Amino acid sequence: MASYGKLREDHLLEPATGKAFPVKKGEVYRIVTEEGGQCVDCQIYNLFDYREHMSTSIMRRQGFHLEKGDFVISASPRNRLMMQFLDKQDSNIIDVLVHRCSAAYFEAGWDMVSHTNCQDMLAEAIGEYGLTPDDTHAVLCPWTNTKFDNNGKFYLGNNRKVKKGDHLDILALMDVLVATNVCGTNDFTSLGDYWQRPMRLQIFEASAETEDLVEKVFQRYPPLKTSRTPKDFHVTRGEDADFVLKQTPGYKPQFNDYPIEITEMEIELSEEDYEQVKKQIALGIRSDDEDAVRTAVIEWYCANRRIHHPMVNYMGY
Amino acid sequence: MADTKEQPTADKKVKIKVRFTHQQMVLLERLKQEGKFGQSYEELIPAVFREYVKQTFGLGGL
Numbered sequence: 001m002a003s004y005g006k007l008r009e010d011h012l013l014e015p016a017t018g019k020a021f022p023v024k025k026g027e028v029y030r031i032v033t034e035e036g037g038q039c040v041d042c043q044i045y046n047l048f049d050y051r052e053h054m055s056t057s058i059m060r061r062q063g064f065h066l067e068k069g070d071f072v073i074s075a076s077p078r079n080r081l082m083m084q085f086l087d088k089q090d091s092n093i094i095d096v097l098v099h100r101c102s103a104a105y106f107e108a109g110w111d112m113v114s115h116t117n118c119q120d121m122l123a124e125a126i127g128e129y130g131l132t133p134d135d136t137h138a139v140l141c142p143w144t145n146t147k148f149d150n151n152g153k154f155y156l157g158n159n160r161k162v163k164k165g166d167h168l169d170i171l172a173l174m175d176v177l178v179a180t181n182v183c184g185t186n187d188f189t190s191l192g193d194y195w196q197r198p199m200r201l202q203i204f205e206a207s208a209e210t211e212d213l214v215e216k217v218f219q220r221y222p223p224l225k226t227s228r229t230p231k232d233f234h235v236t237r238g239e240d241a242d243f244v245l246k247q248t249p250g251y252k253p254q255f256n257d258y259p260i261e262i263t264e265m266e267i268e269l270s271e272e273d274y275e276q277v278k279k280q281i282a283l284g285i286r287s288d289d290e291d292a293v294r295t296a297v298i299e300w301y302c303a304n305r306r307i308h309h310p311m312v313n314y315m316g317y
Numbered sequence: 318m319a320d321t322k323e324q325p326t327a328d329k330k331v332k333i334k335v336r337f338t339h340q341q342m343v344l345l346e347r348l349k350q351e352g353k354f355g356q357s358y359e360e361l362i363p364a365v366f367r368e369y370v371k372q373t374f375g376l377g378g379l
């Protein structure tokens with residue numbers, strides 16, 4: 001593995017929050033599981049022209065799940081390689097299939113008008129760079145174990161094989177803005193094992209080795225002559241300078257449902273019921289007593305009380 | 318003659334501490350209002366756990 005430059009950014013990403021950082025060509029953006037696996041969502045923009053941004057629909061040409069060596073690619077008509085996945089563990093499923101959760105998702109599925117959600121968190125994160133909620137785009141979702149059947153219907157798996165300290169490293173092939181948040185669904189789906197945990201975002205400076213990796217990518221895949229930019233358009237809107245991303249000094253995000261409040265209660269199970277808890281733990285499908293009880297209760301609710309709606313109409317919970 | 322019948326003893330219980338997010342508590346509160354599984358969290362959580370085991374692993378559980 002290439003050695004990276006100095007760690008220049010180290011940010012604890014609390015549940016119900018998101019954060020955007022500029023990442024320069026040759027630098028490595030790392031996401032670390034601070035406690036364990038769960039879904040996170042990312043958006044990626046050209047730092048000097050936010051009209052150019054990642055497109056998961058074009059990235060799906062590499063597969064619904066991306067691997068080491070695959071690329072973050074910008075939407076048509078730009079169609080440029082923006083970043084490359086350098087390192088990850090096998091248990092980390094990088095999904096480009098699902099759509100980010102939003103306030104409307106929780107209203108449609110659970111009749112809740114207040115629940116932390118990716119759309120609002122990402123909007124607050126990119127707001128620091130002058131972008132509005134309408135500037136969000138389809139997300140890249142590391143640690144998002146989607147599965148699909150032969151009819152193309154998808155459902156959610158879990159992240160129970162993910163370990164504390166697992167990480168995803170993404171090499172910047174151009175100057176970008178990357179926004180990441182802890183997915184709002186983690187306490188309502190198997191992706192977070194029905195719990196919300198913090199993650200960590202780190203940025204490593206470019207090194208001679210990472211610069212060499214960038215060089216090698218473009219030797220193999222030289223920039224395409226037909227990647228179009230506004231200088232090629234006969235209809236344009238605004239001045240190029242309007243689309244450069246600049247940090248707003250003193251910006252304060254306004255995250256809803258932050259911080260996540262926790263209620264602890266003591267319950268009593270009969271010996272017979274507790275046997276079921278022990279068996280689930282022994283099988284490795286639950287990590288401890290608390291996980292077994294909480295997962296059972298919330299998963300039961302989602303299976304039996306979730307509202308059928310096209311906004312949340314995937315199989316499983 | 319001495320009564321040899323065993324005196325019934327209260328079922329032994331196992332205490333478990335469980336944390337929920339405030340967003341999950343909204344769901345639990347709805348189940349409490351529904352009343353089907355009990356009037357308190359202490360009642361309804363074990364009852365829903367049993368329902369889940371039945372639904373997921375079958376009547377006899379695992």
Ligand SMILES: [Zn+2]
Nearest residue numbers: 101118183184
């Ligand atoms: Zn989400």
